Amino acid sequence: MKTEQDIFLAYLKSRGLNLTAERSKILQTVFSFHRHFDLDDLYDEIRRHKARVSRATIYRTIPLLMESGLIREVFRCMDRPHYEHIYGHDHHDHMICLGCGKVLEFKDERIEKLQNEVCAEFGFESVEHRLGIRGYCRECREGQVKRRGAAGT
Amino acid sequence: MKTEQDIFLAYLKSRGLNLTAERSKILQTVFSFHRHFDLDDLYDEIRRHKARVSRATIYRTIPLLMESGLIREVFRCMDRPHYEHIYGHDHHDHMICLGCGKVLEFKDERIEKLQNEVCAEFGFESVEHRLGIRGYCRECREGQVKRRGAAGT
DNA sequence: ATTGAGATTGAGACTAAATCTCAATAAATT
DNA sequence: AATTTATTGAGATTTAGTCTCAATCTCAAT
The missing domain is CATH 3.30.1490.190 (Ferric-uptake regulator, C-terminal dimerisarion domain)
Structure with missing residues (x-):
């Protein structure tokens, strides 16, 4: 059974990109959620864990996670896109x-x-x-x- | 058979609003489209007919048209909402x-x-x-x- | 027709999400 | 170790959309 990391890593490699500490932290946080989340949920949760990743990096990472098939945009609420992780979920x-x-x-x-x-x-x-x-x-x-x-x- | 105008007028009246020249022009333009449109499509088309309605007014009128059931948002393309008129259409x-x-x-x-x-x-x-x-x-x-x-x- | 209360408009100020820039840093490759 | 390429964060920038407000319009009641 492949982990989310494996999949993300493979995707990044295929594009000549690296799995950095920031991307790894974002990935881990995304999969710690059991609900839909938006960008600020991600940002806040990362900070709560005493880690620091800039908003710019989160904005840059979300498309990568979408393209790798790990998350998807589910709907808009209050005019902001909300996401959910889909790997391992029906x-x-x-x-x-x-x-x-x-x-x-x-x-x-x-x-x-x-x-x-x-x-x-x-x-x-x-x-x-x-x-x-x-x-x-x-x-x-x-x-x-x-x-x-x-x-x- | 009620026209779009009838419906819009009834809706506006029910809210104590008036059918102004600007709202009428927007309504007419919306129903001149046979495709999905976004706000700028509307704006440009109105100008093409030598009429002038400000963007602010269009932004204000779209929710009224939605609430009156004449148009609906269908999807987002290039991150902008697109609409279609639904009255008279399945x-x-x-x-x-x-x-x-x-x-x-x-x-x-x-x-x-x-x-x-x-x-x-x-x-x-x-x-x-x-x-x-x-x-x-x-x-x-x-x-x-x-x-x-x-x-x- | 006139009037007054409330509705409406356009222009531009404002907001906030999202993107872009760029210098500094980190990672991979040689 | 040196070079190249990727990456980051901070802040500037962009831009869709909203808000403000003074000027105008509408309508219903005179």
């Missing part, structure tokens, strides 16, 4: 509550399958897809929870 | 080619239906959803077309 889609901002994950094989069918029809080769359903979760529908902010896929 | 989803930037539209009732099922399971009330599949179109797969830029949902 693919899933999201429901985003417009009331409380909560994110529910779901997976439906039948939907995935139909998507593949549609792609085949069009001769389209799918690399990835993103399905986001915006609406109101059970709790918000029942009216207890106050509004927060808009969420966008 | 809902559909998108395939975005990472090679040439082309956008294909498709609709599959079965997928829609399954989405509703999933929502029901979670007690989630869907307001809208967005499904974007990124990959390579037939032409790009066959290798004739050059890369352009990244597209994001």
Whole structure:
């Protein structure tokens, strides 16, 4: 079983890049999250561990992690992109509550399958897809929870 | 059959707002497009017709059009939101080619239906959803077309 | 038609996310 | 060890989008 490091290292090598201490720290932090995160979550978490990596470096590293297939952008919330690590996790889609901002994950094989069918029809080769359903979760529908902010896929 | 104007006007009235010349021009231009558009497309097209509406006003009007259900944000391309008018059009989803930037539209009732099922399971009330599949179109797969830029949902 | 309250606009100031620059440093290669 | 190339951080820069505000417009009630 390959570790995330192995994969990232292989990707970097293939591009003539090095796995530096900063990149390693970012990678490690990304995989310490069990939730979606944005750039500031990353930055803060790294600092909390008494490490220092500049924002510029994080901005530069995120595309590398995406290209190596370790993370993906999942949706936008408060107008900022949010990410999740995908290595070792099944693919899933999201429901985003417009009331409380909560994110529910779901997976439906039948939907995935139909998507593949549609792609085949069009001769389209799918690399990835993103399905986001915006609406109101059970709790918000029942009216207890106050509004927060808009969420966008 | 209600026109777009009727709908927009009713929406504005319901909020105590007026249908001004600027809003009317924006509305008319939005519905003159047969493709996805971004804010600058709108701005340029309005100017091309010798009319003048400031960017600030366009920025202010887009949310009104969205709330009135006349347009929706469909995806991000080159990091800018793109819109389409939806009144009088069936809902559909998108395939975005990472090679040439082309956008294909498709609709599959079965997928829609399954989405509703999933929502029901979670007690989630869907307001809208967005499904974007990124990959390579037939032409790009066959290798004739050059890369352009990244597209994001 | 006139008036006044509130809505609307455009221009430019402002904000903040993201990118770029560049000098200093680190890593890999010879 | 020397050379080349990659990397970093700090801060400058860019730019989409928002906000401010004075001038104008709209509408409903006179």
